[in-house]
Amino acid sequence: MGYPHKSHPKETVVLSQYFGDADARTFKGWTKRGGYEALAQSLKLDPVAVTDVVKESGLRGRGGAGFPTGLKWSFMPKEKKRPHYLCVNADESEPGTFKDREIMRWTPHALLEGTAIAAHAIRAEVAYIYIRGEFTEPWTIMERALAEANAADVFGDITIHLHRGAGAYICGEETALMNSIEGKRGNPRIKPPFPAAAGLFGLPTTINNVETLAAVPHIIKRGAAWYKALSLSNPKSTGTKLFSVCGHVQRPGNYEVTMGFPLKDLLYDMCGGPPPGRTFKACIPGGSSVPILTREETDACLLDYEGVVASGSMLGSGGVIVFDDSADMVYQIMRLARFYAHESCAQCTQCREGTAWTTKIMERILAGQGKPTDLDLLLDLSENMTGKTICVLSDSCAAPIVSGIKKFRGEFEAYLAGKRQPVMVG
Amino acid sequence: MTVQEDYQPVFTGRVLEELQTVLQRYPNKQAALLPALWLAQREHGWISDRIMAEVAEVLGLTPAYVKGVVTFYTMYHQHPVGKNFVQVCTTSPCNICGAEEVLKALLAQSGAGDAGATSPDGKWTIVEVECLGACGFATPVLVNDDFVENVTPDKVADLVRKYR
Ligand SMILES: Cc1cc2nc3c(=O)[nH]c(=O)nc-3n(C[C@H](O)[C@H](O)[C@H](O)COP(=O)(O)O)c2cc1C
Ligand code: SF4
Ligand code: FES
Numbered sequence: 001m002g003y004p005h006k007s008h009p010k011e012t013v014v015l016s017q018y019f020g021d022a023d024a025r026t027f028k029g030w031t032k033r034g035g036y037e038a039l040a041q042s043l044k045l046d047p048v049a050v051t052d053v054v055k056e057s058g059l060r061g062r063g064g065a066g067f068p069t070g071l072k073w074s075f076m077p078k079e080k081k082r083p084h085y086l087c088v089n090a091d092e093s094e095p096g097t098f099k100d101r102e103i104m105r106w107t108p109h110a111l112l113e114g115t116a117i118a119a120h121a122i123r124a125e126v127a128y129i130y131i132r133g134e135f136t137e138p139w140t141i142m143e144r145a146l147a148e149a150n151a152a153d154v155f156g157d158i159t160i161h162l163h164r165g166a167g168a169y170i171c172g173e174e175t176a177l178m179n180s181i182e183g184k185r186g187n188p189r190i191k192p193p194f195p196a197a198a199g200l201f202g203l204p205t206t207i208n209n210v211e212t213l214a215a216v217p218h219i220i221k222r223g224a225a226w227y228k229a230l231s232l233s234n235p236k237s238t239g240t241k242l243f244s245v246c247g248h249v250q251r252p253g254n255y256e257v258t259m260g261f262p263l264k265d266l267l268y269d270m271c272g273g274p275p276p277g278r279t280f281k282a283c284i285p286g287g288s289s290v291p292i293l294t295r296e297e298t299d300a301c302l303l304d305y306e307g308v309v310a311s312g313s314m315l316g317s318g319g320v321i322v323f324d325d326s327a328d329m330v331y332q333i334m335r336l337a338r339f340y341a342h343e344s345c346a347q348c349t350q351c352r353e354g355t356a357w358t359t360k361i362m363e364r365i366l367a368g369q370g371k372p373t374d375l376d377l378l379l380d381l382s383e384n385m386t387g388k389t390i391c392v393l394s395d396s397c398a399a400p401i402v403s404g405i406k407k408f409r410g411e412f413e414a415y416l417a418g419k420r421q422p423v424m425v426g
Numbered sequence: 427m428t429v430q431e432d433y434q435p436v437f438t439g440r441v442l443e444e445l446q447t448v449l450q451r452y453p454n455k456q457a458a459l460l461p462a463l464w465l466a467q468r469e470h471g472w473i474s475d476r477i478m479a480e481v482a483e484v485l486g487l488t489p490a491y492v493k494g495v496v497t498f499y500t501m502y503h504q505h506p507v508g509k510n511f512v513q514v515c516t517t518s519p520c521n522i523c524g525a526e527e528v529l530k531a532l533l534a535q536s537g538a539g540d541a542g543a544t545s546p547d548g549k550w551t552i553v554e555v556e557c558l559g560a561c562g563f564a565t566p567v568l569v570n571d572d573f574v575e576n577v578t579p580d581k582v583a584d585l586v587r588k589y590r
Contacts, residue, residue, distance in 0.1 A: 004563075095517045095557040133501045134513070134558050136571040161451045166460055167500035169556065181452075183459030183485075185498040201453055246519040246561035253562050288518065288557075319561070321519050335518045339556050345498075 003102055003254050008270045012230065012258045014240045015214050019106045019254070025141060027148035030109035036154050038217035042117045043156050050121040054216060056224035058231075058238035063089050063172075063209030064287065064317045066305045069216075075196035076122045077204050085200040086119045086127035087181070087207040091165055091172035093132055095288035095339060096319030099242040100210035102254050104131070104138035107214065108145035112160060114213030117220060119158045122206045126159050130177050133165045169343035173391045174207045175199075176345065187345050188391040211242055211318075233260030237304030241318050245271050248278065248324035263301040267322060278324040282408070286316025288336050289396030291403035292329075312403075329411045331423060333404040334362035340397035351394035354385035358401055365415045368422030375405055375412055431506075433476045436469045437462075437484050445484065455485045459495055463502055472503035500555070508544040508551035510589045512536075513568040514577075517557040523564035524578065529554055531582040532567070549590060 001007045001016035018024035024033060042050050055070025076084060088111070092100040103111055111129070119127045131139050142162055149155065163181050165171050171180045175189035178200045199205025219227045219239075231238045237259040243266060246252045250272030257266065263285060267273065274280050283298040284290060291313040293301060301311040308315040323332065341355035358381050361374050371377075382398035389395070405412060414420040437445055448461045462485060466477050473496050475489070482489045496502045503511070514532060516525040529552070533539060536550040544551045560566040563575035569589055577585065 092559045093557055096519050096561050098560050098562050101559050132559060133499075134555075134568055134573075136568070137573050163451075164460065164464060165499075166463070166502055167555075168498065180460065181457060183456040183495065185495055201457075244562055246564065247522050252564070321561070323522060327522050332518045332522060335516075335521055339517055342556055 001254070001256060002251070002270060003106075005251050005253050008255065010261075010265060010269060011256050012240045013256055014218055015103065015107070015110070015211065015242060016254060016256045019102055021106065024107055025109075025145065027109065027145070027152055030107075034221070035109050035217075036113055036149075038220040039113045039116050039154060042120055042220055047121045047123050050117060050220070053224050054121070054219060057219045057227040058224075058236070059212065059215055059219060059227065060237070060305065061209055062211035062215075062241065062318065064094070064289070066315060069208065069212055072196075072208075073118065073121050073206060075194070076206060077196070080123050082203050083126070084122055084124040085203055085205040086115065086122060086124040087174070087177060087195075087200060087205060088115050088127060088129040088210060088213060089172060089174065089177060089207055090129055090131040090135070090138070090210045091169075091177060092135075092210070092317075093169040093172055093343075094317050094319055095336065096244060096246055096284060096321040097287045097317040098244045098246070099254050099318060101135060101138055102242075103210050103214050104135070104142055108138075108142045109149065110214045110217060111142070111210055112145060112149050112155075114216040115160055116155045116158050117216050118206070118208060118213055119160075120156070122204075124206070125157060126161065128161050128163045128181055128200070130163045130165060130171070130181060132171075133167050139164060168345075169339075170345045170391075170393060173393070176391070177207065178205065185345070187347050188393075190390055215239060230258045231260055231304075232258050233302045234304050234306040236306060241303065241315075243303065243318045243320050245320045245322065247322040248274055248280070248327065249322050250275060257303065259304040260307060261303045263303050263320070264299045266303065266320070267298070271322075274322075274324045278326060280322060281325045281327060282323040282329060284313070284319075284321040284400065285311075286314045287319035288321065288339065289392070289399055290314040290316045291399050292333075292407060293403075294407050328423065329404055329408040330362065330415060331366055333400050334359060334366060336400045337362060337397055340393060344393060344397075348389040348394060350385050351389045351397075354381050354394060355397045357381055358385075358397065362401075363424055364426060365412060366422060366424040367426035368415065368418065369426045370412075370416045372416060374416065375409070378405060431474055431476065433470075433474065435480060436466045436477065437480060441465055441469055456487060459485060459487070459492065460499075463492075463496065467502060472506050474504075506544075508538070509549045510536075510551070510569055512550065512552040513555040513558065514552065515556065515558040515560075515564075515566050516554050517561075519557070519561035520564040520566070525565040527579045528565045528567070528577050528582065531579040532586070535582055535586045 003019035023029035171186040176186040
């Protein structure tokens with residue numbers, strides 16, 4: 001809904017319809033708007049039937065990987081011998097991404113409803129919603145909504161708990177999140193076993209992102225065919241998606257569009273383009289973990305899973321970071337590497353050393369003390385950080401570095417050649 | 427550095443009752459560790475060695491295990507902090523929107539001086555943090571539990587006055 005701005009006519013408003021409308025936060029306000037009807041409907045259906053509707057809709061995970069949601073649910077054991085769990089990933093910490101926060105702030109019951117439907121579909125009796133520790137306001141709102149919904153007894157046999165994180169980006173990785181709920185350090189686990197076989201407390205578990213689950217009640221209510229028809233480009237990408245746009249645009253915020261929508265229209269029409277007198281230089285379309293696009297690539301990019309890949313990046317979480325011509329790409333890429341160095345859980349050597357070392361090299365370049373071989377060294381290190389570790393945090397650090405050097409090499413070389421004033425002290 | 431600590435057991439009375447409620451949410455006691463640490467920090471202000479020992483005791487864990495977990499997460503204070511604990515995001519998206527200037531203004535106007543240090547009057551500890559998940563509202567600043575959006579250097583004076 002363009003929140004905090006008003007809705008743009010080119011948006012397809014489904015998840016964000018009530019952003020900014022505080023009445024929708026209350027149980028009464030939510031049921032007045034048709035809330036919890038999809039849950040009541042689902043609880044009467046066989047879990048397999050619910051899963052089939054979601055499969056048919058084409059919904060894919062909005063947490064970053066884009067895995068088909070119904071298919072994921074169907075991996076849970078057919079025969080239930082032990083308790084099943086659902087984890088809801090509300091750890092949202094990927095730089096550029098701030099959509100789950102808005103879903104929880106404005107439509108907490110949408111998330112609770114989607115959570116209960118998913119729990120029913122995978123036959124879980126308990127669901128934990130893992131909310132990052134810094135989200136103090138969403139936490140309070142979710143807590144109140146849960147208390148209200150519990151008082152109205154809408155969840156049947158399903159119990160939903162909130163669990164507060166304590167500051168660690170890595171806990172957004174699914175198995176790290178499970179360790180964190182178990183009261184452990186948030187280290188990702190080696191897979192297999194996958195969560196559907198041995199997840200939370202060693203039991204069959206499904207994990208989904210907030211936005212994924214918030215879409216589920218709409219799909220149940222309006223049908224798989226309706227959702228599937230929301231697709232402007234590739235039929236493998238369906239539905240609407242919230243894009244959090246930040247950085248150098250006139251109207252940053254959350255915009256909801258149909259899959260396949262042009263990135264260019266999002267940035268110019270909805271976000272108002274660059275600040276006055278500026279031009280766009282680069283864009284990271286899917287949260288900080290995906291490759292950087294040039295302006296030309298940005299202009300041609302269609303926002304769905306396949307479209308962004310065709311443009312040379314990934315849809316990821318849908319966090320769109322925009323840089324105009326005033327941005328120092330070397331400094332910003334160093335900041336991203338520093339983020340990953342700070343957030344590495346340090347289990348894997350390539351990640352622990354690679355994130356720290358690449359950061360250091362870029363700091364030295366920015367201090368005017370780079371060596372001519374530094375760019376090759378950065379690329380070498382990045383290659384070593386890709387595809388070799390327990391989780392993809394390491395790859396995520398390499399993505400902006402490799403694409404940054406490839407596409408903005410001149411900016412790195414200017415520092416190396418002493419043509420640009422150092423901005424850091426060595 | 428030795429720190430003066432006025433330690434009193436945290437898990438008694440009402441807080442112990444809260445912990446009992448929390449324990450019911452999980453199939454084992456260990457899983458209540460993060461919530462228990464949150465309760466302890468709320469009551470004591472920070473997570474000292476004695477607090478860790480107490481948490482370990484009530485959850486049937488070892489103090490070493492608890493310390494291992496506490497040190498993994500950035501939001502548990504391992505030292506006392508000022509009355510106002512302020513987190514400023516300076517990651518790229520906020521960075522290009524002027525977050526470092528916001529940080530500088532806060533450090534200067536609060537009297538905290540350096541990031542991570544506590545002001546001499548004990549009122550302010552200001553830290554630089556990575557992405558707060560509100561990048562479209564640059565620069566977000568978390569003052570204790572209050573999430574303040576769209577902070578710019580010219581709004582810092584008001585913010586400092588409000589919390590002083
Ligand atoms: C380092 C790292 C951080 C992640 N952070 C998040 C996150 O904050 N929120 C999220 O939903 N998924 C995050 N993910 C993806 C999750 O591991 C997982 O794929 C997702 O929660 C699954 O839900 P979905 O299928 O509904 O997208 C992260 C993955 C990695 C490797
Ligand atoms: S890749 Fe990095 S963050 Fe992921 S498990 Fe290895 S060390 Fe930890
Ligand atoms: S980068 Fe500052 S809140 Fe995300």
